[in-house]
Amino acid sequence: MMTNYSALIDMHTHTDNSFDGNHSPVYMCDAACNKGLRAIAFTDHCEVDAYYRDNGERNVRQAFFEISKARSAFMGKILVLNGIELGQPAYDIATAEKIIASQKFDVIIGSVHNLRNKQDFYYIEDFSKIDTESAMKEYFDEILTMLQWGNFDILAHLTYPFRYMFAKNNITEDINKYKSQVDEILKLAAEKDIALEINTAGLRQPINRLSPEKETVMRFKELGGKLISVGSDAHYAQHIAVGIKDAVKTAAEAGFGAVTLFQKRSPIEIPIV
Numbered sequence: 118m119m120t121n122y123s124a125l126i127d128m129h130t131h132t133d134n135s136f137d138g139n140h141s142p143v144y145m146c147d148a149a150c151n152k153g154l155r156a157i158a159f160t161d162h163c164e165v166d167a168y169y170r171d172n173g174e175r176n177v178r179q180a181f182f183e184i185s186k187a188r189s190a191f192m193g194k195i196l197v198l199n200g201i202e203l204g205q206p207a208y209d210i211a212t213a214e215k216i217i218a219s220q221k222f223d224v225i226i227g228s229v230h231n232l233r234n235k236q237d238f239y240y241i242e243d244f245s246k247i248d249t250e251s252a253m254k255e256y257f258d259e260i261l262t263m264l265q266w267g268n269f270d271i272l273a274h275l276t277y278p279f280r281y282m283f284a285k286n287n288i289t290e291d292i293n294k295y296k297s298q299v300d301e302i303l304k305l306a307a308e309k310d311i312a313l314e315i316n317t318a319g320l321r322q323p324i325n326r327l328s329p330e331k332e333t334v335m336r337f338k339e340l341g342g343k344l345i346s347v348g349s350d351a352h353y354a355q356h357i358a359v360g361i362k363d364a365v366k367t368a369a370e371a372g373f374g375a376v377t378l379f380q381k382r383s384p385i386e387i388p389i390v
């Protein structure tokens with residue numbers, strides 16, 4: 118039988134409850150059904166280090182409520198998972214724990230979008246003005262610190278800054294420069310049964326690559342990694358599941374027989390077929 122890599126799930130998407138999202142959960146569910154998905158996780162942003170400034174408590178409650186409504190409306194058609202993408206949780210662990218305890222989330226994504234007291238890599242206009250190598254070292258250190266805390270299910274877009282370094286200044290970074298740090302990250306994620314995400318957003322951006330790429334997914338397997346998550350990081354309904362087939366194929370080629378869905382924060386393996 119030919120594998121068509123259609124594990125029809127998307128574990129990382131944003132609705133208009135994210136500051137940079139565009140479509141309601143119901144509209145996103147409708148699009149996901151039309152694309153034939155079996156499950157979708159909504160993982161709206163919550164930047165933990167800006168939680169009090171950005172009225173985080175209200176936003177998290179509102180997103181959870183609206184996703185719950187969409188889940189009821191689409192019951193029997195698609196499995197809707199109520200998640201959250203926590204940015205920089207290790208910068209304020211007490212607040213991160215409070216957010217996690219505030220709702221019955223299915224899945225928590227852990228992300229680092231910015232270094233401490235710095236802006237999101239997304240907003241940095243000119244990377245030629247910064248030392249990208251030391252920024253990347255600091256970034257991977259922060260990922261490691263987040264993993265040492267570890268109260269999350271999916272490690273998001275491991276090479277996040279690469280997207281913007283390439284888009285803004287045509288800088289191509291090589292993950293092998295950071296091998297010892299990346300190995301430590303992958304080992305700790307494996308040990309804690311945290312899923313490594315293969316994020317497909319980069320396929321829609323100038324860098325045109327998965328995050329991380331296949332060699333890193335293979336290394337994760339070598340270092341004992343068991344769980345792989347696939348996510349489009351869609352901020353528009355039309356981007357749901359885009360690139361998921363490539364991500365699933367990459368997981369399969371790296372030796373994984375399944376991708377992981379999280380429900381009530383427990384992993385469920387979805388075989389790759």
Ligand SMILES: [Zn+2]
Nearest residue numbers: 202228273274
């Ligand atoms: Zn993110």
Ligand SMILES: [Zn+2]
Nearest residue numbers: 129131202350
């Ligand atoms: Zn995201």
